[in-house]
Amino acid sequence: MDTVVVKNLKKTFPGVTAVNNISFSVKKGEIFGLLGVNGAGKSTTINILTGLLRPDSGKITIFGKDFFKNEEEIKNRFNVATAYYSLSTNLTVRQNLEVYARIYNIKNRKKKIEELSERFMISHRFKTKVHSLSSGERTRVVLVKALLNDPELLFLDECTVGLDPDVAEIVRDYLRRYNKETGCTIIFTSHYMQEVEEMCDRIAFMYDGKISNPGKAEELLKELETQTVRLHFSRQINKAQQILRENNISFEKKKNILEFTIQNREKIIYPLLEQFVKKGVAFDDMHLSKPTLEDYFIQRSKKDQNLNSTKETGIEKR
Amino acid sequence: MKLHRIKALILNYYYFSIDSLDRLFDVFYWPIMDLFIWGFMTFYIQGLSEYNVLNTILGGIVLWIFIWRSSQDMVVYILESFWSRSVYHLFSSPVQFSEIVASLFFLGIIRSLAAFLTMAVVSFLLYQFNVFAFNLLHFIMFVSILFLFAWAVGLLVSSFIFRYGTRLQVLAWSTIWIIQPFSCVFYPLSSLPSWAAKIAILLPTTHVFEQLRASIAGQPIDYYSLLYSLIVSIVFLIVAAFIAARALEKAKVSGSLAKAE
The missing domain is CATH 3.30.70 (Alpha-Beta Plaits)
Incomplete structure (x- = not known):
């Protein structure tokens, strides 16, 4: 069964079509990568899927249920981590995690918070207010929060931004292991192509609000x-x-x-x-030279840009 | 609505409060300053008048704190989530708007009571004014109506914050002070010019403070007037809650919530 099914999703802002009638599905237990340049529509799509933004039209089914009719129940079963938004900056690390552990009604809150914080090497900063943390530490706190409720679906929006390479590797290892052990579905966006190639079972490319057919990294590279x-x-x-x-x-x-x-x-x-x-x-x-996902990303962006300007001017760029 | 989430939100707002000098000043510093300034001035006026000005004004100040704290707190704590950019995580969690409102109602009661008790002690020490000499039933009626009205104002202002973002945050501190002159907190309705009296008579707060003065003067209470205030406050609260819920939904459409602006 598919964990997430998106059909004909559309979102416009004044003068911009951020998401243009996209459809895709994510299988249970899959790590699904969303690739694209800034402004491609990745974050808008994630924001709609997490209930922060309402689409103009389209249907979202998560865990086999209509998302907008069962939002509270579905949100209990998923979680989100992003490098762009920290937890409450005026609260300490422990206070923030305590609040979210209670929101998700976690049993054995203290143990769970301590275990995950140890895992992500943030427990030594428990008494520090979030505004005093480095960006990498903030990201780690958000990751701990995202795993508190043992989510069946995890949205990771650029979740390794600001992390030191060794810490990023530990985080990726943990997420891969968590995905294998629990069958959690992960929707993953990142600017690090190598990371996406390494982490994701399937990848879809977003450009100008549209989405390509998802495929495995090696399948996409064949298109090069x-x-x-x-x-x-x-x-x-x-x-x-x-x-x-x-x-x-x-x-x-x-x-x-x-x-x-x-x-x-x-x-x-x-x-x-x-x-x-x-x-x-x-x-x-x-x-x-073996083509990388980065080559695919660059070529695909150029191709889409070319297509766009052809549409606008009627002249094909060579 | 889930009780565990309401408790989590109360804890969240409690953590905001204990470490924030701003939020502590809201409860202790400003109310005490009000008592000093108004109290000493009234003490002076009392010497020129036979009317019990001191009790009337101090009673007004002490009851006004319930409106002031409850309405302002609701907006300020919503603003705190925007300022700390934690709105993103809060609204992507299963937390419901009704749970946020319920936790802020509770918080408003606790903080108002803390400010009230502080003022009660200070006003007794400075002016020998005993707030507990009120008829308890009357006091509960007055405070209940003021809470309902304050929450309605708080929800209405919050709806502007949801809809238009933090650029309208000045409303959090200013809105309640537009209402105060028309609420006849320190003077009777009859002292207002006719155009102002027409506005004042519609406000539930005016009737509460009119009855407060009657109670202090030992005159009978007009229960119909209080019933009117109660009904208007409840209707206003329901309408404000509807508007705030709609504004939140609109913020999800416009994208201002996702951007935590």
Whole structure:
């Protein structure tokens, strides 16, 4: 069963369509990534799903129930962590966690708060007011709050922003383990592509309020049209340049390295290598860069921008 | 409504209060300052008049605290959530608006009583004015009506905060003082110019303070007047609660709640 089903969700603000008729679903126990540039509509979507914002139209089903008709019951079963909003800044860490533990009616509140705080290395700051914490510490307190009610669905909006790399890794480890052990569904947004690639079972790309078909990271990467090839030569570099010119491949020469971008690896690189062998051109090393999610993100953004300006001007950018 | 969430919110507001000098001054400092200034002035006027000015004015000051604290506290504690940007987490939790309101009603009662008891002690020590000499039934009636009216005002102002954000936060401190001159807290309704009296007579607070003066003077109480005040206050409270709930929903539509502005 799907934990979250979003159908034809639309949200407009004066002059802006923040979320434009999007539909997607998130399976139970899945870690689902929402990727996109700033203003793509990720946070608006999360805010609607967490009940802070009302959509213009569309339907949201969470745990098989209509979200807007069962908001109180559903909110008891999910939680949210974001790096953008801290808990009450005038309260201490412990006071904040005590209040939220009571809101979620947690049994054994003290033990639960202490266990999670130890886990996220924040227990030494129990008596400190939130406004005196560093941004990384604030994020950790919010993460503890988000796990207090053993949520079946967790919204993590840029939840590792401001964390030191080692702490971020501990947080990711814990979340992965929590997801595996409890079957909790996680909706995850992040600017760190590597993190999204590492954490998420499926990823959807948002741009200009629209959403792409979700897919696994490797499936998305297959969509990439270009790859960078670097050939290292100790001799015969001129012959190699000649072959590339004959094949209409534009390249860049950096000392004894030829670097060029190709589309469709299978169709281009193998015939090219055959020509090198036939003409007796030997290279010392070849480096074919593996596309990352970051490459996908950049290409996808460019493509969507291009599509947008084409729509506006009727001229296709090249 | 769930009791455990109401208790959690009361605890939240209690934590806000104990460490905040602003919130402690609200309960102790300003009411005592009021007593000093008004009390000494009245003490002087008392010497020029045969009428029991001192008891009338001190009674007004002491009862006014219930309106002042309850209405202002409701808005200020909602504002605290905006200032500390914790609105995001509060409204993404299962907390209901009705639970926030219930916890703020309770908090208003406790803080008003704390301020009232402080004033009772200070006014007795300074002026030998004994608030407990009131008829207890009358006192409970007066205070109940004032609480209902104050909560209604607090909810109405909160609805502006929800709808338009913290840029209208000045209303938290100013609104109740627009009502005071027309509520005849320190002077009788008959002393107002006719245009002001037309407004004053509609307010439940005016009738409460009129009856307070009657009670202090040992005159009979007009129960119909108090019944009118009670009904108007209840109706006003229901309307204000409806408006505040609508404003909160509108804030969810406009996005001001998500932005915690």
